[in-house]
Amino acid sequence: MDATPDIAREESPSLLFNQSLEKGLAVLQAFSARRRTMTLADVAEATDITKSSAQRMIFTLEKLGYVRRHPRTRRYQLTPRVMEIGFNYLAANPLIEVANPFLSELTKVTTETSCLTEPDGVDMVYLARFVSAQFVPVHMPIGSRIPMYCTASGRAYLSALPEDEARTLIEACDRVPHTAHTRTGVDEILEELRQAKLQGFATNAEELFLGDMTIAAPVMGSQGRPVASVHLVAPTSRWTLEDAVRKLAPTLLLCARSLTNSARSID
Incomplete structure (x- = not known):
């Protein structure tokens, strides 16, 4: 695939660009081998968004089943459901x-x-x-x-x-x-x-x-x-x-x- 899809470059400044979706995807991408678990403050810092925005993104992703909060540490982590997105690409x-x-x-x-x-x-x-x-x-x-x-x-x-x-x-x-x-x-x-x-x-x-x-x-x-x-x-x-x-x-x-x-x- 190309480095960056043309459509993304063209539409990112326009009214069609959904910034909430961009932030949600940024939160998912912020988790990694270096950041296996994060607090809300960690998420905000890693994605360069406000803590209130990070809270909304995490709440939504948790409700959708893509992240979960550890009952003891209260830190957030990805769930296996995230793999479904990547697997769909491989399958297609x-x-x-x-x-x-x-x-x-x-x-x-x-x-x-x-x-x-x-x-x-x-x-x-x-x-x-x-x-x-x-x-x-x-x-x-x-x-x-x-x-x-x-x-x-x-x-x-x-x-x-x-x-x-x-x-x-x-x-x-x-x-x-x-x-x-x-x-x-x-x-x-x-x-x-x-x-x-x-x-x-x-x-x-x-x-x-x-x-x-x-x-x-x-x-x-x-x-x-x-x-x-x-x-x-x-x-x-x-x-x-x-x-x-x-x-x-x-x-x-x-x-x-x-x-x-x-x-x-x-x-």
Whole structure:
């Protein structure tokens, strides 16, 4: 999907824009691994709204079953009902249904974890994942987000865009060094994209997590634009980057081509 839907950009200042809905969604999004539970004051601070507005949002969300208050601590937390929204997206996305057999086969053939990610803003979001029976250094459940600029899946997606569009997205990223290996310069990332475009796949060698390497290829849609990325995880405990590229990339590219053919028929 595009970074921000055009309709949102166009209608946000208009009378059609519902600020109460915006605040309610902001409250739901404020809960995270860092903020598993919150008081009303915490909610107001996290969403930059008044405490009275936070109280109205929390009261409504509690009545609808999306948040609950702990009987002892009196702090609010999300309920499993929130997952229904995300699950509905997964269930309605035809690319996931099409991709699952290919990802399953990719993991079977390579014995490594395979994943499908989709762009959202300057991140890639995990849509499907088939986990290797072997050790995997990082757990990335469905719905996890990773930055485009320093991941193989993000670079694979960016490499299939016109370079000016890719540059705009890279410049919009908060390019922080997650490890000593993270590339953060716009020009050096663009050079990585040019190389990825030539070879058909992108790589990431411990730029986001230590011990984690990935190889990714873009999935193209019917309009000749990338719609997703497929990647393989190659832990440094089992692979060098050179061996991973030599042994895993050809199978990955076959999978990406198959997914592209399928994506074009449903796009």
